[in-house]
Amino acid sequence: MYPILHEWGGFLIRWTHVVAAIAWIGASFYFMHLDASLRSIAAIPAGKGGEAWEVHGGGFYQVRKYLVAPDRMPDHLIWHKWQSYSTWLSGFALLCWVYYGQADLYLIDPAVRVITPMTGALVGIGALALGWLIYDRLNRSPLANRPPLLAAAVFLTVVAFAYGFQQVFSGRAAMLHTGALIATWMTGNVFFVIMPNQRKAIAELVAGRVPNPDWGKQAKNRSSHNNYLTLPVLFFMLSGHYPMAWSSPYSWGIVGLVVIAGGVVRHFFNVRNAGGGDRWWTWGVAAACVAVAVAISVASNPAARERIGLTAAAPSPEPGPAPTVSLAAARAPAVDDAVMAVIGTRCAMCHAAEPLWPDLGSAPKGVLLDSPEHVARFAPAIRVQAVLTHAMPPNNVTDMQPEERDELARWLAAR
Ligand code: HEC
Known part of the structure; x- marks a missing residue:
């Protein structure tokens, strides 16, 4: 609702x-x-x-x-x-x-x-x-x-x-x-x-x-x-x-x-x-x-610098959990491996600090989906974009399957 x-x-x-x-x-x-x-x-x-x-x-x-x-007040004034x-x-x-x-x-x-x-x-x-x-x-x-x-x-x-x-x-x-x-x-x-x-x-x-x-x-x-x-x-x-x-x-x-x-x-x-x-x-x-x-x-913006060739690609460290835990993350149920697997294969190539998708300089709209903490933080938006609507992935470019949306829906239903 x-x-x-x-x-x-x-x-x-x-x-x-x-x-x-x-x-x-x-x-x-x-x-x-x-x-x-x-x-x-x-x-x-x-x-x-x-x-x-x-x-x-x-x-x-x-x-x-x-x-x-x-000199005098008009009769009709807008x-x-x-x-x-x-x-x-x-x-x-x-x-x-x-x-x-x-x-x-x-x-x-x-x-x-x-x-x-x-x-x-x-x-x-x-x-x-x-x-x-x-x-x-x-x-x-x-x-x-x-x-x-x-x-x-x-x-x-x-x-x-x-x-x-x-x-x-x-x-x-x-x-x-x-x-x-x-x-x-x-x-x-x-x-x-x-x-x-x-x-x-x-x-x-x-x-x-x-x-x-x-x-x-x-x-x-x-x-x-x-x-x-x-x-x-x-x-x-x-x-x-x-x-x-x-x-x-x-x-x-x-x-x-x-x-x-x-x-x-x-x-x-x-x-x-x-x-x-x-x-x-x-x-x-x-x-x-x-x-x-x-x-x-x-x-x-390191990702943007790299994209236009100003700096060489550095081996990026494994995305670990963010240092602080957001309120959304604290309220959301743990993001299990099945959810992370779906997001990892269908979303994270765009929604990362350094997107792998060509033509993307930074995570679209600032939505980062590269760690369980980030995924939990954006849970309501994920629901709107990938479960309630199929706006994401855009035009389903990453070939997301209906069962994978069901997987996200099951996780979100527990909220
Ligand atoms: C091909 C790259 C790509 C993939 C894959 C992708 N997105 Fe996106 N995403 C975008 C772009 C581009 C936008 C910005 C759209 C706009 O400006 O309206 C966006 C926006 C969003 C937003 C913010 C929408 C808003 O209006 O605030 C969310 C949430 C989101 N995506 C979630 C997802 C989820 C969940 C997945 C996987 C199921 C996913 N995206 C897969 C490119 C991608």
């Missing part, structure tokens, strides 16, 4: 999350582009807004921006906030579902640190809250008037958290939490700054007073931060599917490089949309950052 619930629940929450995120990021890109496209018109005093014409969906749009607000809130809420639900709900599988790597699922969840959620407090304080400090320094401080905060997460969580969970941290800042910007400032402006307008222009500026600043952070966040959210990105001990360095690469690419588009020309150098910087990130991932 539980594996089926986990599998479908996870998929449905992910579906919701991706749809919400598309709506939010789409709106955010649209408004950044719109802001950059505004041209001054006679009806609006200089520096107080502008107008843009757009064509889409069989008609022309005439859009005007009034800074910080028009707010943009639920795209952001629903993205965060569904993302948080997914984080809990996958990483805290299946902590043994995804969150806790005993080789990094042995913690209980509850400790892991508290550390994760606590870090998201602490991260917001730090980011928000930085924005309200004197640094706010010096954008390059503020950017540097925010950048260092991200890298420090990425490093911290790597000391507690599995590599995969560490990078995902870094994404969740930044995404929390982005929704925090909407919830704690942009929306309240807009509400204050409207209250002043209704009272017949002129709203403070600083409110508009603060909101615009935070919304630009969101724009620059979007691409890195998407990288971190997708990274779970690509172990080369998160399995290096220096993944925190990869995080830093990706923040720079994503930020400069947004900069290219922001400047271009504003008619400021094409800053082609940004693409050079982004490409260099990505190249260094790839180099870090390869240099710190």
Whole structure:
């Protein structure tokens, strides 16, 4: 029952999350582009807004921006906030579902640190809250008037958290939490700054007073931060599917490089949309950052180094039991020889630290099935992939027999 619930629940929450995120990021890109496209018109005093014409969906749009607000309250006003809130809420639900709900599988790597699922969840959620407090304080400090320094401080905060997460969580969970941290800042910007400032402006307008222009500026600043952070966040959210990105001990360095690469690419588009020309150098910087990130991932992964001929194949030691025993392993019944024989012949050529299967640089999705301890740790995933579904072995490349799946099912049924 539980594996089926986990599998479908996870998929449905992910579906919701991706749809919400598309709506939010789409709106955010649209408004950044719109802001950059505004041209001054006679009806609006200089520096107080502008107008843009757009064509889409069989008609022309005439859009005007009034800074910080028009002279009178319009009768019908559309707010943009639920795209952001629903993205965060569904993302948080997914984080809990996958990483805290299946902590043994995804969150806790005993080789990094042995913690209980509850400790892991508290550390994760606590870090998201602490991260917001730090980011928000930085924005309200004197640094706010010096954008390059503020950017540097925010950048260092991200890298420090990425490093911290790597000391507690599995590599995969560490990078995902870094994404969740930044995404929390982005929704925090909407919830704690942009929306309240807009509400204050409207209250002043209704009272017949002129709203403070600083409110508009603060909101615009935070919304630009969101724009620059979007691409890195998407990288971190997708990274779970690509172990080369998160399995290096220096993944925190990869995080830093990706923040720079994503930020400069947004900069290219922001400047271009504003008619400021094409800053082609940004693409050079982004490409260099990505190249260094790839180099870090390869240099710190012996199997990958060997595969591209940087080091000679070393005789690998016999895989022994891992030094620490995970919670899943402690709960699972002993993995008997019959199970290990099945896994050894049908799975382990791919799911090993140095896979024998051609074209695999590291264990797919970080799933190691090379020792009884590892097999026990991944028991629920094995059930989903090889018993409940026949997703594994992929296309049954290793010719797994029905009786062998029955063997795994018998072992799992004892759990
Ligand atoms: C030919 C190589 C190969 C073999 C053999 C193989 N796998 Fe995999 N496995 C993969 C790849 C590639 C992925 C990543 C799939 C993806 O990205 O969706 C994967 C992913 C997985 C995952 C993680 C799925 C997820 O979404 O988290 C599990 C668990 C797994 N395999 C178990 C097994 C088991 C059990 C066997 C043996 C019965 C097996 N695999 C045999 C290549 C293999």
